[in-house]
Amino acid sequence: MTQALLKISVLLTKTHKSLLNVNGVACKNPNQVTADDFYFPGFDKCGNTSNKLGSAVNLVNVEKLPGLNTLGISMARIDYAPYGLNPPHIHPRASEILVVLEGSLYVGFVTTDNKLFTKVLNKGDSFVFPIGMVHFQYNYGTTNAVAFAGLSSQNPGTIRVANALFGSKPPISDDVLTKTFMVDKKTVNYIQTQFQ
Structure with missing residues (x-):
């Protein structure tokens, strides 16, 4: 949280005995903030891909990491079993950049005039999905794949198209x-x- 917002939060907390909400999330009283509000463990752990889609997304947004509030960023680890799919979905409040750490992925997005942009990504490659575009990632290989995504919102939202x-x-x-x-x-x- 920026210094100006911290000062406003303190003033409102002292004056009105209530917390300031920013982006729909309550700001913590600055006197109660700890290092744990800025810390998230667990990105080293593989997600459970034994489901119909063969993928697992571990999104770390403002709900899991309060220190992200007002910063405009979040992050996700996505694990893919062989032939696993992160199905077509939309982030209504964020653009996304994806980086492949292991394996290979077929990725793509569709524009509002139905033009499809796709690429095969290998270890170390990245791809950007613009805000609000329907996009997907598919592990077409016979080994597991892992990717990390950075998103331009502390609360990007996800709408799976089929769901x-x-x-x-x-x-x-x-x-x-x-x-x-x-x-x-x-x-x-x-x-x-x-x-x-």
Whole structure:
């Protein structure tokens, strides 16, 4: 938190007996801040990729690391089993830069005029996903892959496209989904059962 915000937080805390919220997150009283508010252990540990997608994302945002509040950054470790996928998703509040540490990934994003940009990344390569673009990463190899991502928001948000369309509660009308994807109702219903 910047010095100016710390001073405002102290003033408000003393005057109104309440905490200042910045970006929807309460700022801690500066007298109660510790080194632990700026520390996160665990990026050395592999995520559990034994799921349908074969990937695991460990996002460290302001919820896990309070010291990120107002800094406009967050970070993630993504682990991929062989043929694991970080499925198409959007970060509504952040651009992302991805760096491959192990393995190889096929990555890409789609622009608002439906142009696809893709690249195969190997160890040490990086790729940028602009804010709000649908993007993905796929481990097409037979060995595990690991990547780190830096995001330009302390709370980037994540909307998985398939989950949003087929796993919403209450569900989106079959009529909407059948017309959108040009498939029959049986196919839509089957896909929806995969997200329950």
